[in-house]
Amino acid sequence: MASDHTRSAILTAAERLYADRGFSDVTLRDIVAEAGVNLAAVNYHFGSKDELIAELFVTRSIATNRERLRELKAAEEQGGGRAPIEVILRALVGPTLRGCLGPENQRSTAARFMIRASIESVPPIRRIKNREIDHLRKFAGAMRRALPERSDVDIYWGLNFALAMAHHTIRESERLAKLSEGKCDLDDVEDVVARVVSVATMALTAGKAEPKAPPRVAAR
Amino acid sequence: MASDHTRSAILTAAERLYADRGFSDVTLRDIVAEAGVNLAAVNYHFGSKDELIAELFVTRSIATNRERLRELKAAEEQGGGRAPIEVILRALVGPTLRGCLGPENQRSTAARFMIRASIESVPPIRRIKNREIDHLRKFAGAMRRALPERSDVDIYWGLNFALAMAHHTIRESERLAKLSEGKCDLDDVEDVVARVVSVATMALTAGKAEPKAPPRVAAR
DNA sequence: GATAGTTTCATACAACTGTTTGAATTGCAA
DNA sequence: TTGCAATTCAAACAGTTGTATGAAACTATC
Known part of the structure; x- marks a missing residue:
């Protein structure tokens, strides 16, 4: 498991970007840039973009x-x-x-x-x-x-x-x-x-x- | 001006497709296929996809x-x-x-x-x-x-x-x-x-x- | 310190998107 | 018929998108 650093960095960055600019014009590349992680990390940790969004929404x-x-x-x-x-x-x-x-x-x-x-x-x-x-x-x-x-x-x-x-x-x-x-x-x-x-x-x-x-x- | 045939065929097809499948998964190519017109016709008659959607919504x-x-x-x-x-x-x-x-x-x-x-x-x-x-x-x-x-x-x-x-x-x-x-x-x-x-x-x-x-x- | 498992990374992929282009065609007026 | 503008067309463009890959780096266990 190590530390959830990457995973939670993605969640934080994604929530902030979606909150600021809406879903339709935030891409995975925007998110990973903001989080300072690699592009592939999203699919590795969440499976897909939709599952990332779903996790954010479910949590809240x-x-x-x-x-x-x-x-x-x-x-x-x-x-x-x-x-x-x-x-x-x-x-x-x-x-x-x-x-x-x-x-x-x-x-x-x-x-x-x-x-x-x-x-x-x-x-x-x-x-x-x-x-x-x-x-x-x-x-x-x-x-x-x-x-x-x-x-x-x-x-x-x-x-x-x-x-x-x-x-x-x-x-x-x-x-x-x-x-x-x-x-x-x-x-x-x-x-x-x-x-x-x-x-x-x-x-x-x-x-x-x-x-x-x-x-x-x-x-x- | 000729006849508005192409123009209205696009409007009709677009409204039907959007109504049936939503905005997010209907492309211009879907619309022109349904309308039986050329792909470029949308931009020729409406300027852009967004203006097409806007015209549909404004009309209604x-x-x-x-x-x-x-x-x-x-x-x-x-x-x-x-x-x-x-x-x-x-x-x-x-x-x-x-x-x-x-x-x-x-x-x-x-x-x-x-x-x-x-x-x-x-x-x-x-x-x-x-x-x-x-x-x-x-x-x-x-x-x-x-x-x-x-x-x-x-x-x-x-x-x-x-x-x-x-x-x-x-x-x-x-x-x-x-x-x-x-x-x-x-x-x-x-x-x-x-x-x-x-x-x-x-x-x-x-x-x-x-x-x-x-x-x-x-x-x- | 070797090993196995997890995580990160650069990169490529494959497909799709709306839009543009420039030539062909059409319709209509002179 | 000729000329000209409006329209249609096939094709390509330029960019973006989410996802997959396989090697590299790390971590923890023995």
């Missing part, structure tokens, strides 16, 4: 998923197996938003990498995202326990909308800042989380079973 | 935008310059959703192309999307008129969330169908529109004028 997303589940579990244990829907939603979107938003100048390489992954969606990353369903099912289960009177369909739509707001806000944060002329403060992450959770909660609790029911005020 | 998105504005204008005229927020939101997300969702087997090439564009987000398309801000501003203006007591910040967030739900649902429709084991019917487009509009309306009308009580300062 299992970190996020672990944090999500940690928050979910803590909330459910505290509530005796049933957590309030707001807290569940916060556990779902909080880690992702916190990991990708915040003041630009202090955004980590990992954060910028995940934003890129969210925007460009290259094949190896798409393949991994498709295997994320089991993870989401755990949240669907928790949401069902929190809102037992709600139909499965409504639960899934609520989950979908919560993820939609979080991911879209990350993807299009620049555009939203420009559109609002800076009025929407995307650096105030906790405010963004609160807004997403608030709307998603309303989506899941308003009216009876019909989504077209009159708006009902929810906790904010 | 101005069609959608025109439909959006048509619905918006109709609604505002009927209401004497002020339309209900639900109708504005419906004009915003309706055309996009109707253009991309619906029974898979009867989805048009244009629809499938726009789904691809939404998922893959290739450079020339991103550039065009960035110029869409003026278009969105018109909706922000209409929303402001519909909800004059609401702050600009809330308006922009509501707009952002409405687009988020629509676009994310399109992008991830397959995953949502799988996650919900088919319980969420993504072919019932009008139901999807109603759900998105409903949630976005709640986001914009719930609570007081101040959904974000300002106890929070810049401190972090």
Whole structure:
């Protein structure tokens, strides 16, 4: 095994370059130059370029998923197996938003990498995202326990909308800042989380079973 | 000028191939083979591959935008310059959703192309999307008129969330169908529109004028 | 210090990419 | 028909890409 020096140098360099310049115009040669290693090292250590990208993405997303589940579990244990829907939603979107938003100048390489992954969606990353369903099912289960009177369909739509707001806000944060002329403060992450959770909660609790029911005020 | 035969044959073939196989693995040679024209024809008629993609996307998105504005204008005229927020939101997300969702087997090439564009987000398309801000501003203006007591910040967030739900649902429709084991019917487009509009309306009308009580300062 | 296994290296490979070129062809007006 | 521009064509170009190779350098074990 020796030391992972070369291997981790590649990972570090690749993540930084992808974060800065996107997937489409970073080549293996750019990466090995940045890492100060030989071109063949990538295929030796990772098998292929796609597997390198996959490893980068998997590492980051299992970190996020672990944090999500940690928050979910803590909330459910505290509530005796049933957590309030707001807290569940916060556990779902909080880690992702916190990991990708915040003041630009202090955004980590990992954060910028995940934003890129969210925007460009290259094949190896798409393949991994498709295997994320089991993870989401755990949240669907928790949401069902929190809102037992709600139909499965409504639960899934609520989950979908919560993820939609979080991911879209990350993807299009620049555009939203420009559109609002800076009025929407995307650096105030906790405010963004609160807004997403608030709307998603309303989506899941308003009216009876019909989504077209009159708006009902929810906790904010 | 002659006839646009070659030019439009390229456009048709390109849109079909991109719709079927995505941007990343369709080459110019694939396109000209499908269109039955010479390789150089693409550069002759469009200048470059990126300009071809851009033309395809622009054509489709101005069609959608025109439909959006048509619905918006109709609604505002009927209401004497002020339309209900639900109708504005419906004009915003309706055309996009109707253009991309619906029974898979009867989805048009244009629809499938726009789904691809939404998922893959290739450079020339991103550039065009960035110029869409003026278009969105018109909706922000209409929303402001519909909800004059609401702050600009809330308006922009509501707009952002409405687009988020629509676009994310399109992008991830397959995953949502799988996650919900088919319980969420993504072919019932009008139901999807109603759900998105409903949630976005709640986001914009719930609570007081101040959904974000300002106890929070810049401190972090 | 020889050996076996791992890792690094320079280099070549093979294929594919979008684009350009310049000649051939076509269509149309005078 | 002639002339001229617009269009089409086959071919080549120029570059890049990820990957494979086989020898060299290293490392640890005996």
